Amino acid sequence: MATMRPARRLTLTEDVYSSVQALIMDHAVAPGARINIDALARDLEVSPTPVREALARLEADGLVRKRPLAGYTAAPLLTREEFEELVEMRLILEPPAASRAAAVAAVPGVDRLRAEADLPDPRPAGEGYTGIAAFTAQDARFHHLLAELSGNRMLHEAVVRLRSHLHLFRLHFPPAHYGISADEHHRVVDAVAAGDPDAAAAAMRAHLTAARERHLPYFGRAS
Amino acid sequence: MATMRPARRLTLTEDVYSSVQALIMDHAVAPGARINIDALARDLEVSPTPVREALARLEADGLVRKRPLAGYTAAPLLTREEFEELVEMRLILEPPAASRAAAVAAVPGVDRLRAEADLPDPRPAGEGYTGIAAFTAQDARFHHLLAELSGNRMLHEAVVRLRSHLHLFRLHFPPAHYGISADEHHRVVDAVAAGDPDAAAAAMRAHLTAARERHLPYFGRAS
DNA sequence: CGATCGTGGATCCTATACGATTCGCAAGCG
DNA sequence: CGCTTGCGAATCGTATAGGATCCACGATCG
Incomplete structure (x- = not known):
């Protein structure tokens, strides 16, 4: 009965992916607001690597945008x-x-x-x-x-x-x-x-x- | 005229993304074949991190599949x-x-x-x-x-x-x-x-x- | 002889540290 | 007073190291 962590599916990346998606749904991050990788990793208590991986998938989904060397931002609202x-x-x-x-x-x-x-x-x-x-x-x-x-x-x-x-x-x-x-x-x-x-x-x-x-x-x- | 590296767009991830896509196009990796992250990183002369990021995007695109704790594989051919x-x-x-x-x-x-x-x-x-x-x-x-x-x-x-x-x-x-x-x-x-x-x-x-x-x-x- | 269990190797996953680049702010000049 | 310029902090991007997990092979038992 050693490792009995509650959630944590098979991969942290999947978890982070869902979490960020929920954050956007709940308006926890405003549209167009910057998303700090390190801060997000601290809040979710994981290392930046899985966060980075999840954001890459979210970018392919169009939910976040990535400006090279400038960080991620939440996708803007629909015009x-x-x-x-x-x-x-x-x-x-x-x-x-x-x-x-x-x-x-x-x-x-x-x-x-x-x-x-x-x-x-x-x-x-x-x-x-x-x-x-x-x-x-x-x-x-x-x-x-x-x-x-x-x-x-x-x-x-x-x-x-x-x-x-x-x-x-x-x-x-x-x-x-x-x-x-x-x-x-x-x-x-x-x-x-x-x-x-x-x-x-x-x-x-x-x-x-x-x-x-x-x-x-x-x-x-x-x- | 110090840093005059040829390719290398703004981000390595983007480069790796295109490279892997080309690899699949050119049949360099067979459909369903396993994709080793470390080996790919060595071949492309980058660290595993951008490779991992690129693969996450490719997975969202449906070009590769990811089995948790088992690695990535190239997407199978169309039935x-x-x-x-x-x-x-x-x-x-x-x-x-x-x-x-x-x-x-x-x-x-x-x-x-x-x-x-x-x-x-x-x-x-x-x-x-x-x-x-x-x-x-x-x-x-x-x-x-x-x-x-x-x-x-x-x-x-x-x-x-x-x-x-x-x-x-x-x-x-x-x-x-x-x-x-x-x-x-x-x-x-x-x-x-x-x-x-x-x-x-x-x-x-x-x-x-x-x-x-x-x-x-x-x-x-x-x- | 077949099936099961244990061990070794390889791989993935996570964490941490370092360098490169960008953006914000204040100081100086026109 | 407005614009430009230089500096500094913050952040991203990258590299490397260690721990956990899974697959395969071989030995052992039924």
């Missing part, structure tokens, strides 16, 4: 233009994903999807944070699961890689519209369950377009 | 199933990219694209290697440039990230079909130059579908 590009990208990827998921139509997968969409409104009462985080996480799970059900691993990976929800989460927190979004999710699920590819793609397009309209006003200079 | 997924993915991404490029239709961009497509058949005579590599690189540049001309940075990045050509290059080398592929490229260019989004998307779909048929027989167990 309005980039947000438009993100929506366009999701409109390219996710309707085909929904379409293929409907074509494959494996029953247990559809059940999991419906279960995700059926989750009760996570909004507690008037909480600002936890409710939003839970909703965002649920929304992310729904979209990721649907992409997985498409049966195309590369498509799934591409959707996950966009990190749409991470970006949106960092942007702002529209406290309403939860129910509306859930309704739109259900329409997608119904089309997938019915095995109707075209309807599934259309429902997803409608959802993404509507979500775009819901988020746009929060960008200051509205259209 | 037939994964090849089909790759084609499906390209059919999702690249026709919309061509469509948008046609809609934007910036003249200098189109000129660059046509120049890329106009390059003479790089096949020397009966060479097995260099001609193929040059053709593959040219084909990659064409597709990447087209994605860039779409104006959507995320779409561009997604196309590049697929590394379709790297995978194809590692798979086999169909020594023919060069002229056919070039013709199909020209049809795409013409549609983009004409500012016809639908035609551009259709031409790209035709190209990808035809390329799929050209590559499929090389997979052994044909359909």
